[in-house]
Each structure stands twice: as structure tokens, then as C-alpha cells.
Amino acid sequence: MHAFVTQFWPSTIDGLTIGSIYGLIALGYTLVYGVLRLINFAHSEVFMVGTFASLFTLHGLGITHAETGFALVGVLILMGLAGMAGSGITAVVLERVAYRPLRKRGSSRLAALISAIGASFFLQEVFALRYGRDLLSFPPLMNKTVLFHIGSGQVRADKVLVVVAALVMALALDRFVNGSRLGRGVRATAQDPDTAVLMGVNIDRIVMITFLVGGMMAGVAAMLYGNYFELTQYNVGFLLGIKAFTAAVLGGIGNIRGALLGGLTLGLIENYGGSVFGAQWKDVIAFTVLVLVLMVRPTGLLGEKLTRARA
Amino acid sequence: MTESAALLELRTVTQQFGGVTALSEVDLGVPEGAIFALIGPNGAGKTTVFNLITGVYRPTAGSLWFGGAKISGKRPHEVARVGIARTFQNIRLFDNMSALENVMVGADARHDSSVVGAALGLRRHRREERDGRERGMQLLDLVGITRVAEDTAKGLSYGDQRRLEIARALATQPRLLLLDEPAAGMNPAEKEQLGVLIRKIRDIGVTVFLIEHDMGLVMQVSDRVAVLDFGQKIADDTPSAVRTDPRVIEAYLGAPADAT
Numbered sequence: 001m002h003a004f005v006t007q008f009w010p011s012t013i014d015g016l017t018i019g020s021i022y023g024l025i026a027l028g029y030t031l032v033y034g035v036l037r038l039i040n041f042a043h044s045e046v047f048m049v050g051t052f053a054s055l056f057t058l059h060g061l062g063i064t065h066a067e068t069g070f071a072l073v074g075v076l077i078l079m080g081l082a083g084m085a086g087s088g089i090t091a092v093v094l095e096r097v098a099y100r101p102l103r104k105r106g107s108s109r110l111a112a113l114i115s116a117i118g119a120s121f122f123l124q125e126v127f128a129l130r131y132g133r134d135l136l137s138f139p140p141l142m143n144k145t146v147l148f149h150i151g152s153g154q155v156r157a158d159k160v161l162v163v164v165a166a167l168v169m170a171l172a173l174d175r176f177v178n179g180s181r182l183g184r185g186v187r188a189t190a191q192d193p194d195t196a197v198l199m200g201v202n203i204d205r206i207v208m209i210t211f212l213v214g215g216m217m218a219g220v221a222a223m224l225y226g227n228y229f230e231l232t233q234y235n236v237g238f239l240l241g242i243k244a245f246t247a248a249v250l251g252g253i254g255n256i257r258g259a260l261l262g263g264l265t266l267g268l269i270e271n272y273g274g275s276v277f278g279a280q281w282k283d284v285i286a287f288t289v290l291v292l293v294l295m296v297r298p299t300g301l302l303g304e305k306l307t308r309a310r311a
Numbered sequence: 312m313t314e315s316a317a318l319l320e321l322r323t324v325t326q327q328f329g330g331v332t333a334l335s336e337v338d339l340g341v342p343e344g345a346i347f348a349l350i351g352p353n354g355a356g357k358t359t360v361f362n363l364i365t366g367v368y369r370p371t372a373g374s375l376w377f378g379g380a381k382i383s384g385k386r387p388h389e390v391a392r393v394g395i396a397r398t399f400q401n402i403r404l405f406d407n408m409s410a411l412e413n414v415m416v417g418a419d420a421r422h423d424s425s426v427v428g429a430a431l432g433l434r435r436h437r438r439e440e441r442d443g444r445e446r447g448m449q450l451l452d453l454v455g456i457t458r459v460a461e462d463t464a465k466g467l468s469y470g471d472q473r474r475l476e477i478a479r480a481l482a483t484q485p486r487l488l489l490l491d492e493p494a495a496g497m498n499p500a501e502k503e504q505l506g507v508l509i510r511k512i513r514d515i516g517v518t519v520f521l522i523e524h525d526m527g528l529v530m531q532v533s534d535r536v537a538v539l540d541f542g543q544k545i546a547d548d549t550p551s552a553v554r555t556d557p558r559v560i561e562a563y564l565g566a567p568a569d570a571t
Contacts, residue, residue, distance in 0.1 A: 181415075184408070188408070191408070196405075198397060202388070203388070
């Protein structure tokens with residue numbers, strides 16, 4: 001336990017940072033599940049496409065060394081927009097070609113799940129064939145300046161950016177879902193699609209928007225991930241996607257605030273656990289959490305809120 | 312048999328489920344601006360009529376017409392868009408949303424601001440939101456439940472939930488409102504208020520088509536009453552004429568030949 005105490009602040013900072021990324025990706029799982037009762041397993045590849053879009057933006061801008069000031073802010077914004085566009089469009093296309101045709105035919109949820117896994121492999125392989133299977137590194141964009149210390153923990157600018165950006169995006173999403181016409185349509189559809197249709201809600205449009213918004217959140221996560229780890233790969237989404245799914249379940253799948261809370265909680269548990277058992281145990285700890293949550297509290301920390309339980 | 316000024320018409324509609332005939336060559340005409348009631352014993356086929364109108368079923372034979380256009384064969388969301396709204400026998404509200412939000416969902420189909428506008432909180436989107444809230448409050452006021460506007464739907468009393476369903480249906484600005492047993496589970500005072508409300512709805516220009524078991528309410532509010540029995544129409548007239556129709560009395564009191 002000594003390591004836990006000495007590593008407490010560094011673990012907390014790293015846990016919140018990676019947890020914010022989990023949380024942003026988890027939002028996509030939770031939104032789609034809330035509306036369609038579908039686990040979009042290809043969401044991990046939606047994220048992956050976002051990291052590539054962010055990387056290509058840096059290449060396109062000819063970034064080779066760290067920027068500062070307005071240039072840095074401008075590049076980060078462009079990177080974020082590219083990530084959102086890449087991931088958002090991928091998610092929408094995925095819905096069109098992999099899910100909607102099945103939905104229109106009234107296929108079972110199992111068919112959609114298999115389609116999701118197929119789409120996931122398809123996207124991975126396309127990117128592997130096009131860009132290779134090796135790790136691709138990002139040019140260093142941001143100086144990893146230490147802003148201040150908390151205990152033995154260093155609070156670095158790139159980590160602060162991750163946490164702040166994730167919180168801002170999650171707040172914006174919460175506002176969209178709870179305070180706008182389309183958000184109301186999303187919630188109405190999640191609660192009772194048949195009645196929503198009778199009230200004139202255009203379900204196809206709502207589903208498209210759900211995928212788009214979930215994808216955009218993953219795109220922001222992708223930009224933050226790229227800026228923080230400075231690496232990506234055709235299968236970068238795999239482990240991260242499952243972790244984010246764990247975060248969504250932990251927070252209560254279908255619950256937007258739960259997704260972020262679940263992400264942060266998972267990030268912290270993983271890092272605290274890692275400090276005690278060794279960093280190589282992080283993934284074991286994360287998936288033990290998934291199994292425990294499913295066994296002990298399948299509705300997660302906050303329960304399902306976007307939707308209501310359906311038989 | 313059909314009225315010349317009928318807003319909604321069923322023309323010799325037959326509906327079969329497997330070997331069971333739920334409706335047999337039924338003609339109905341709901342006059343524009345009227346309160347029209349459809350009554351009949353349990354299993355007479357009343358809810359089948361609503362499911363046909365809203366596009367949940369397609370008729371085995373015959374056709375349905377609304378405002379001069381054929382609606383049989385249209386899908387539920389298309390029917391909703393031509394101006395037909397309904398409430399449900401088993402209340403189906405958006406449980407986790409506030410009463411006002413439930414109504415606003417109904418009104419939202421009339422607005423058209425974009426995702427981007429909503430995300431950025433643009434002025435037009437904000438104005439639409441404000442208009443939607445105002446319109447929602449007006450409708451809650453019409454049905455008399457403004458006091459619970461911010462309460463979640465699942466927390467409302469049974470009578471208030473019924474009223475909220477009506478307000479939500481009206482928010483879609485229908486020409487025809489289908490009410491499926493709105494008085495079910497209401498006490499006499501609530502039924503009395505419901506009768507007043509139904510007449511108010513007609514008076515703002517919405518035609519009302521009512522399915523109801525409660526004979527008192529039906530006789531009190533309806534301009535015209537049709538009676539179904541075992542999938543066949545046995546009467547279609549003014550309330551006072553229907554009340555004294557021997558076939559209707561037989562269907563309700565159960566003559567030996569019809570008793571089951």
C-alpha cells in the first residue's frame with residue numbers, strides 16, 4: 001500500500017486524464033444504446049478514424065515542432081474539428097450502411113450486433129491496408145509544460161487540456177440533450193419510439209443525429225488522445241473502445257452524466273490499482289470492474305436515465 | 312351512409328386477423344367539427360378502428376379517407392403528419408420528461424431549426440424554444456394542468472396523466488383527435504370535467520373521435536354516436552336515437568342469442 005500513498009497524486013492526475021477520454025468515448029455508446037438498444041461495437045473504430053483525421057490535419061498543416069500561443073490554439077481547434085468531422089461522418093455512414101437496413105427489415109438485435117462487429121473489422125482492416133500496421137507518431141504539437149504540482153503529482157498542460165475539453169464537451173452535450181428540440185426528440189425516442197412517431201418525431205433523423213453527436217464526442221476524444229499520447233494505429237480503438245464501454249456500463253448505460261462519471265471512475269480505479277499491483281495490471285483491473293459491475297449493479301452507478309426500462 | 316362533409320371516412324372496411332373477423336364491412340363517417348363517439352361491448356372492434364386509422368393495421372378490405380385523401384396504407388408517422396393525433400387506452404407518456412416537455416415533443420415537429428443552431432444556441436432556435444414553451448403552457452392551461460408543468464410525467468396523478476396525453480396530442484395541431492377511453496379510471500367529478508374539456512377541444516376547431524365505455528359521458532358530449540357489436544355497425548345516429556335503439560339495448564343487455 002505504500003506505493004498507493006506515494007503515487008496517489010500522480011495516479012489521480014493520470015486517472016482523470018485517461019478517464020476523461022474514456023468518458024467522451026463512452027458518451028457515444030450510451031447515446032446509441034439509449035435510442036436503439038444497440039451496442040455499437042464499431043464505435044471504437046469511429047474513434048480510430050478520428051485519431052487519423054487529427055494526425056492528417058497536423059501533416060496537412062506541416063507541423064513539425066511544438067507551437068505556442070494563438071498558433072497552438074488554432075491548430076488544436078482545427079485538429080478537433082477534423083477529428084469531429086472524421087468520427088462524426090464515420091458514425092453516420094456506419095448507421096446508414098450497417099444498421100439502418102437491418103432496422104428497416106425488423107431484424108433482431110443480435111443481427112445488428114454481428115453487423116457492428118463486422119463493420120469494426122472492416123474499418124480496422126481498411127486502415128491497416130492503407131496506412132500499415134505499425135504505430136504512427138504525431139509530431140509534438142504541445143510542450144508538456146508542468147503548470148503546477150499537487151503533492152508529488154505534476155499537473156501538465158496537455159493533461160489539463162484533456163480534462164477541461166472533455167468536461168466542456170460533456171456539458172455541451174448535456175445541454176443539447178436536455179435543452180433543445182432535437183434533444184427532446186432523442187429522449188422521447190429513447191423512452192417510447194412508437195409514441196414518438198405518432199407525435200410526429202422523425203425517428204430516422206433522430207437516429208442519425210444520435211450517431212453524429214456520439215461520433216463527434218469520439219472525435220474530440222481522438223484529438224485529445226493524439227495530442228496526449230502522440231501515437232495512433234489501425235487498432236488503437238480496440239482496447240480503448242472496450243474500456244469506454246466498461247465506463248458506460250459502470251456509469252449506467254443510457255445515462256449521459258453516468259458515462260462521464262463512469263469514465264473518470266474507471267480511469268482512477270485503473271491508476272490507483274496500477275500503483276498498488278503494478279501498471280501492467282491496469283487492464284486486468286479495468287475488466288474486473290466490468291465483471292463486478294455486471295454482477296453486483298448491472299444498472300451502473302447512476303442507472304438508466306435517458307430511457308426507461310423496456311421488457 | 313357516409314356524410315358528405317365527413318372529415319374521416321371508413322368505406323366498407325373489413326379487418327381479419329387469421330380466421331377472426333374483427334370488423335366486417337363497416338362504414339363510418341366522422342363529420343368535421345363534431346364530437347363523434349364509437350361505443351360497443353368489449354371486443355366489439357373499437358380499438359381496431361383506431362389502429363386502422365393511425366396506420367398500425369392495414370385493412371383486409373375497404374379503405375379509409377381523411378379530408379378527401381386516402382390514408383389506408385399510409386404508415387403511422389405519415390398519418391400523424393396529415394393531422395390525426397391520438398391518446399392511448401393505456402397511458403403512454405414520456406415518463407422521465409416533465410409535463411411541459413411531453414407537450415413540447417408534440418409541438419416540435421412543427422419547428423425546423425438545425426442541429427448546429429441547437430448546439431450553438433442561435434437566436435432562432437432560442438425563439439422557437441420560447442414559442443414552444445409558450446404554446447406548451449397554453450395547452451397545459453387548456454387541459455387545466457399548468458400547476459404540474461415542471462413535474463415529471465410519471466409523478467402525475469392518473470387524471471392529470473390523461474389530461475397531459477390529450478395536451479400532447481393537441482400539440483401536434485391535429486384536425487382530428489382520437490381519444491381511446493379517456494374516462495377510464497376517472498371518478499364522476501373528473502368525468503364531468505373531461506366532458507367540459509372535450510367540448511372545449513371541439514370549440515377550438517378540432518374534430519373529436521371518441522371511443523368510450525362510459526355511457527354517461529358519451530351521451531353528454533357526443534353529437535353523433537355509432538355502435539359496434541361483434542365487428543358490425545348496428546347503429547349510427549344522434550345520442551338520443553341510439554339510446555332507444557332496440558338493437559343497441561339488446562347488444563348491451565345481452566339477448567339470449569347474442570350472449571356468450
